[in-house]
Amino acid sequence: MKPVSLIQFLIEERRAGHINAELSLLIEVVTRACKRIAVATSKGALGGVLGNAGSDNVQGEAQKKLDVISNEILLEANAWGGHLAACASEEMEDPQPIPDMYPKGNHLLLFDPLDGSSNIDVNISVGTIFSVLRCPEDVTEPKVEDFLQPGTQQLAAGYVVYGPATLLVLTFGHGTHEFTLDREVGSFILSRRDIRIPEQTAEFAINMSNQRHWEAPMQRYVGELLAGKEGPRGKDFNMRWVASMVADVHRIITRGGVFFYPLDAKIKAKGGKLRLMYEANPMAFIVEQAGGAATTGRERIMDLQPTGLHQRVPVFLGSKGEVEVATRYHREADVAFA
Numbered sequence: 393m394k395p396v397s398l399i400q401f402l403i404e405e406r407r408a409g410h411i412n413a414e415l416s417l418l419i420e421v422v423t424r425a426c427k428r429i430a431v432a433t434s435k436g437a438l439g440g441v442l443g444n445a446g447s448d449n450v451q452g453e454a455q456k457k458l459d460v461i462s463n464e465i466l467l468e469a470n471a472w473g474g475h476l477a478a479c480a481s482e483e484m485e486d487p488q489p490i491p492d493m494y495p496k497g498n499h500l501l502l503f504d505p506l507d508g509s510s511n512i513d514v515n516i517s518v519g520t521i522f523s524v525l526r527c528p529e530d531v532t533e534p535k536v537e538d539f540l541q542p543g544t545q546q547l548a549a550g551y552v553v554y555g556p557a558t559l560l561v562l563t564f565g566h567g568t569h570e571f572t573l574d575r576e577v578g579s580f581i582l583s584r585r586d587i588r589i590p591e592q593t594a595e596f597a598i599n600m601s602n603q604r605h606w607e608a609p610m611q612r613y614v615g616e617l618l619a620g621k622e623g624p625r626g627k628d629f630n631m632r633w634v635a636s637m638v639a640d641v642h643r644i645i646t647r648g649g650v651f652f653y654p655l656d657a658k659i660k661a662k663g664g665k666l667r668l669m670y671e672a673n674p675m676a677f678i679v680e681q682a683g684g685a686a687t688t689g690r691e692r693i694m695d696l697q698p699t700g701l702h703q704r705v706p707v708f709l710g711s712k713g714e715v716e717v718a719t720r721y722h723r724e725a726d727v728a729f730a
């Protein structure tokens with residue numbers, strides 16, 4: 393089979409009427425920037441890019457040098473690209489306008505420039521997660537409220553995982569597709585088209601160290617998984633936790649599984665750990681387009697009306713069968729204790 397490059401794939405998507413020329417060019421700009429981030433992360437200590445940057449981000453978290461470098465690479469590339477009205481990042485409090493000297497476009501871009509960065513110094517896979525929205529008509533200086541659109545309004549979502557191979561996973565709402573970076577040629581090549589996540593799975597991902605803080609329905613659900621075939625679920629389950637959402641989600645996109653970052657007493661006041669606009673929404677779009685499901689434990693993530701740029705939500709995503717069981721346990725508990 394003749395290899396299909398990302399550029400060819402984007403042309404096919406345009407001919408199919410799934411995307412317009414501007415969105416196609418925007419994805420080219422974002423993925424080109426991710427190739428530069430792949431080079432930066434692969435240098436490790438030799439590039440002097442490991443360790444802390446000595447500053448905190450808007451979430452009050454210590455920034456890694458590569459958080460800052462990745463953020464700057466994406467900002468710079470998208471500033472002159474001409475396809476954006478503005479962008480927003482995990483690393484910045486407010487939306488970043490496009491400098492007046494550059495042409496503006498009709499799209500809004502949100503991104504987590506380097507997800508899992510606390511793993512970078514120990515050489516575990518990290519990634520970039522992005523989501524694209526339409527800029528509301530007649531808005532030339534987008535404000536925060538212009539970004540606060542439900543996940544169902546996403547025009548595109550994707551992530552690039554910087555691991556043994558550099559992989560791009562992308563959706564425009566017409567299936568989810570994977571591309572592998574051919575480092576010799578410097579191009580992303582289609583490696584899996586129309587990915588399907590198995591509905592059933594025997595593999596779950598959660599940070600078990602938070603167990604004592606979980607709500608009762610989460611205790612019940614995970615307790616049953618751990619009880620294995622002698623328990624009410626009648627089968628054994630295995631566990632994985634990389635603590636890089638991109639790596640955990642990519643495993644699920646590849647062989648099925650279910651991922652949880654539930655609400656717990658420690659993070660209840662914040663509403664969750666993971667961010668809705670540039671982690672949960674893009675991953676939910678990608679997973680749903682691959683036949684999986686994504687909820688907060690109570691609601692479909694992509695139906696949520698966002699209230700803040702850095703809003704946090706609980707995340708249950710992956711193989712439909714297990715997301716439905718865990719969500720049902722939470723809804724039943726809410727009814728029982730209502």
Ligand code: AFP
Nearest residue numbers: 507508509510511599635636637638
């Ligand atoms: P960092 O980007 O600060 O490393 O956080 C990674 C993350 O947002 C997500 O990628 C992981 O799934 C989750 O946090 C890991 O959380 P724990 O540190 O609680 O395991």
